[in-house]
Each structure stands twice: as structure tokens, then as C-alpha cells.
Amino acid sequence: MANRLIVEMGLPKSIANIFAARNIKTAKDALSLTEFELMELLDVGLADVISAVAYISEMVCPPCETALLLLEQRLQNEQLAGHLPTRLIGLDKVLCGGIPFGVLTELVGPAGIGKTQFCLKLALLASLPQSYGGLDGRVIYIDVESKFSSRRIIEIGSKSFPDVFCREGVAQEMAGRIVVLRPSSLSDFTESLQQIKVSLIQHQVKLLIVDSMAALVSGEYKQDTPGQHLLGWHISFMKSMAEFSRIPVIVTNQVRSQIRDEVGRFSFQEQHRAEIAKDLTRFDSHLVAALGIHWAHAVSIRLVLEAISGLIGSKMLRALDLISRRFIKIAKSPLSPPLQFPFEINSSGISLLDDDGVEVLGPKIHAIHCQELQLLLPWKGDHWDPIQGIQEQVELLHRQPSLKTGPPFWRLQWLSPFHYLTHDYNGVYKIFKKIQIVFK
């Protein structure tokens, strides 16, 4: 409504003409100026300006609804009460039914963790007929990274819904509903978005996926202009698109390594610098989402996918073993508690290993771990003592009550320059093997 013409609003003719004569045509033009500026420009008394501005404001202002009305409309008008079920039972339960309509849901995680797999699964779910719990609509899949695989989507379909896909022609119909776009640049993407807005309602589109947002700006990234600002327009456009056509929008985001002095703190927290140095969590996450804090404000739900490797020990501490697990974490959500679920990627797509989530305390829910080994070994003078270090840590961790309810693993970290060596997977694995022998 911002671009409504003042002439058509029904202001008294005399004043409407003055606005027109000074080339103030739309509500946007008028309201971008302060009342005194308008007075100067229009050469009219302040009282008249104030009443005209009040009138224009009222015309521009969207209608008021009560929250109750909103709730009732949602319950009445929308299938599945406004959520797209992910079929991951635990996740659906805490997200109150699945991926909500009308907002942006973000998947963020390191390369190869399973973001695209999750997207493919969701695309398939949205295209399924309603009798099978789908949304029975088209899906627009914006594939920026060229990772979409039609073969894979049919595989996921026939493995997860054998009863639907065994019938003839179903695979063709389902896959036919998924429309894949491959924009080559940001401006390409901008153009497609504008087209999509028009066709969303005409063509029964029930889901929009962008895989990934970060790849769109990575090519156009300049050192001094943060990439996220390039997306300012897209952020608000996609948000309003999601909201007004009431569809779920899934976007994925890449990760990058954290820069050293990039501390997520306010200036008043600085006096704790000494504490920060000791703070283990400072070394905890080396990966952050590629699109920064500005973008993070825009998404309503953020799901972090990560992989953690670590030592696993039996209760008697006789053996230590190396494990690697993938987790999906609800890092931001207005509705759900901060839980994490272990998951795996298999032939039928993505599935949870455990439907009861484990609560993650504090900002750790935002941390993104890659498949890297982390050892927590005390650094003593100029040599280190792995065996004693691990023993101490293991004992310490087992005494913590939270660990009993937590997943049966822990992460070990270096507290030394060796920290960086942990990226050397094989080297560390050898150390682990040695430790295992000692424990036996």
C-alpha cells in the first residue's frame, strides 16, 4: 500500500492538488518527509500538513486484526494446521507439526552433512497427495549449487513410500511436480523470485526451496562489503512472499570458518576478557554460518546440521572407541525448546536415530561442528600427557549428571597449539589407538 497515489485517497481536493503540484505522488513520498519538511515544501500551514499526514497514514496503515482472529483463520483455512510434516517423528513433535507455513526455515551445516538430502525429502513430501499426508502441490526448487539429483529424489521416494511409488505413473507425476531452477547469478535469482511471486498462487505451489542462499553471494563477495547486505532486498521479498501465499520456505546456508577477533560480544561484556580467555566454548566452534547476523535475524527457524566425532567409552572405562555422529539441532525457533537429535542419511533420505531429543544448554545450540576430531588434553609446560589427560576428562565427564541423560559421547579438545593438528584425522586416530591399548 506504500505506493498508493495520494490523489486517489480522497483527501480534500485543495490539499491533494498541492501535493500533486510539488511532485509528491505516493504515500511513500509524503511519509518519508517530516512534517516540517512538508510544510516548507508545500507552503501550507502546519495544522493542514498534520491533518493531511494523519489522513494519509490512516489510509496506508494495514487493517488491524486480533491475535484470536488470526488463530481461528489459520485453524480453519489451512491443511495440516499450517505445517509441512517432515516425517521425522521427534522433529515434527517439537516443531508442532513440521515446517511451518509463512516463514523462512533455514538449514545450516558443513558441506556433505545432508542439507540437500533433507531438501529433497521435503520437496517430495510436499508433492505427495493429501491422502498420504502431503500437500498435493508443486514445489519450486532453486538449485544454486547444482546439487539437485532427480535420480536420488526418485530413489528416496520409492524407498520411503513404497506403497505410493509402486503404482505406475506415480513417480512421473510426483517428480513432474518438482520444478528446478538453476540461476547463474544473483541478478538471475532476483528475476526468478519476481516471476515466482506471480506464479505461486496460479500454479498451486506449496513449497519453495533455495539451496543455497550463501552460494548466491559467494561469487560476488567483496572484502569490505559484507555479503549479507547484498541480500537485503531478497530477505524482505522472500519473507513477505512466504507470508502472503502462506507456504513454507526452506533455505540452506553454508558455513565458513570463524575469524579470530570476531567475538560475539557486546562492549559491556569486555571486562570479562580474562574470563573469555579461559572460556572453553571460545575454542568450541570454528565454523559459523556463512551469512551473518543480519541474515540470522531474518529466519524464523534455524536448524543446524553437524557432525561430531569423539571417543566413546563403556561405563567401566575399559575401552574407548571412535565414533562419528550427525546431529540436527533446533538452534532458533519461537516455539520449540533447544533440542538435538542424532540422524543418519540412508537410501530413504534422512532419518532420526532417536525420536527423543536431548536438550542443549546455552549458546552451544548455535555451534556448528564439522567432522573433525577434538581432543581435550592438558598442556603441561612443553610436553603433553595424553593418557592422564583423557583419564581425568573421562572421570570428570562421568561425574556430571547431565551426561547421563545426554548422548553417549563427548568431545575432547586441545588446549594447546596442537589444537590445529586435530584436523589431521589419521594422525589423531593413531593416538587414539594407542590410548585404547593402554586402557585395555
Place this chain on the structure above:
Amino acid sequence: MEVMRLPISVSQRKKLVSAGYTSLSALSSASPSDLARDLEISEVAAHEILKVASHGSRLDKSDGNKAILTGAQNAWDMYKEDLHTRITTSCTDLDNILGGGISCKEVTEIGGVPGIGKTQLGIQLAVNVQIPVQYGGLEGKAVYIDTEGSFMVERALQIAEGCVEDMMENNNIRPRDLQVIQDKLQPKSLLANIFYFRICSYTEQIGVVNYLEKFVSEHKDVKIVVIDSITFHFRQDFEDLALRTRVLGGIALKLMKLAHNFNLAVVLLNQVTTKYAEGSYQLTLALGDTWAHASTNRVILYWNGNERYAYIDKSPSLPSASAPYSVTVKGIRNSASNCKRIKLM
């Protein structure tokens, strides 16, 4: 020249100056008909100018024994009023550092990193403002202006249910009153008292702020206005930063006036951004340094270890302090691990 400051049109000002009226005292001695003749305008217009001029120069005559200046209020009355116009956050520690809750008649800005609970706090306040007088509330209504689309009505229902549940548990009310209150306090009727505006551009945002004055005068029982968030559209769509600052300044002034005139609380939620200072990147609230003056109180929400904390960054009446809080299924509540650990900084 004093007449240059009068809020009248430019052509009339020019006429005043060219006719030799440059000071307010010159105008105060002129009659409408004199002025009309000197300026060659109608008597009605001349009368208007004189009215504006006398308004500008007036040192108001005392208004009985009530106040020395019209529109003024003595400190004692303000103190008495202040005690009864706080909206609880449902977290005792947070209320304590805020001096009892979010204050009416003031603009409070709340900022923090994504996912810290800004929207949660906004919804909580929109629900809590409706707590009946018997329970120490204001029994008002709320206006929720959503610029981001982050208001989730399902969550509002959860918080409303949590609020009602807690009230039923914590208070001893005579059984006969209980029935009345229970009828009034259905979670759904709490939702019916939240007026929701969905704003999709900065023009609409300016529009709604201008319109609020009329809306609130029609709905006198509105006691809180939450804007979630003040930042969103201004951060994306503005190229001219000087204009942005001016427009935001205008919005801030109007909101302050609104808060004062209708005795209601204005809560602005703000996003954070990174700023390069003293050799490292720091977090700071968005919209720049000029905007930092716009609100009366400023509260920053942040992570401290594993807990959420609120910090009073700026307030004319409160010491800067921080307190933990937590976000639960029922809404904002006391931090689970510690009930008494307010840190004075």
C-alpha cells in the same frame, strides 16, 4: 528572527517579515484586522497566525492550584503514578533490575542476538499487560506491530495459557471472585485483546505510528505498544542514511509523545549488528549512534555462559545491572539454576 520559527507556511512568513513583523512581541500587540491589512491576507488567516504566535510565546498562566505550568506534573504525583504502572515480565529477577517491570509512559528498547528471545519477551508483555488489577496487573490491552512476520500465534496461545495457569496457582482469591476472573481469563480471550498489525514496508511503518494516536484514543485501554522490530525495513530499504536518521527521529518522537499522552508503555525490539571498535568486532544494537538516544531505556539480551541475561544498557532511573532469565514453554520465567544472583556492574 523569531517569526522564522513559527509553524506557518513559508509565503506567510515572508509576508510577515516584509511587513516588518520580525519578533513575537511585535505580533502580540497586533490585532487581527491590523495584521490582515498589513499582510494583505484575510482576517481569518491573520487570526490563525496570531493564534500560532501567541501559542509559541506563551508562558502559561497558572492553572489553579494543580500545576504551575499547564501540562506539568510534580515529582510526587509522578512517583505515585510510577508505582502503579509497571508491566511485569514474568521473571522476578528481570523485574527487579527494571524497577518492577516495563514502565508505562516510557519508550523501552530491547535488543539482542537472533534466537535470544526478543519476540518471546514481546509476546509475553502483550499477554502480561492484561493481568487483572486483582493480580497486580494493569488489565489493559496490547498493540503488536509486526514488521518481520515473526509473531507466531500458536506461541502467543502457549504463553497466554502459561500466564493464566500461573495466576491461578499463585494467588488466593475468594471463590466468588474466582469465577468472574476465570471467565475473563480464558487464554483465547487474552488473544482477543492483542491488536495485531502486519507491516510490510517502511512507509507502512511510518503510517502505523502516525495512525496509532487515533487508534489508541479510540481504544483507551491499550496499555502497551510492541514494535517487533523497529529495525527490519529501515535496514533493508534505505539508501539515504541522513534521511533514515531523520525519519527514525520523527518516529521516536511520536512514540514518546504517545507513551506520555496515553500513559502506555512502548517497547521497541531491535536487532544487533557488528561494529569494528578497538581492534575487534563487537556486537551493538542496529540503527546507529543517533538512534541510541531515541529510547528512554535500553535493555540488551545476551548469552552469558549457558544462560540468557538481560543488561540495562541505558536508563535515567535504574542502575546498570544484569539478571538471568530463561525462556520456557510457558514463556519468560526466572532462570532455573539460580533465583538470587543479580549482579551490579
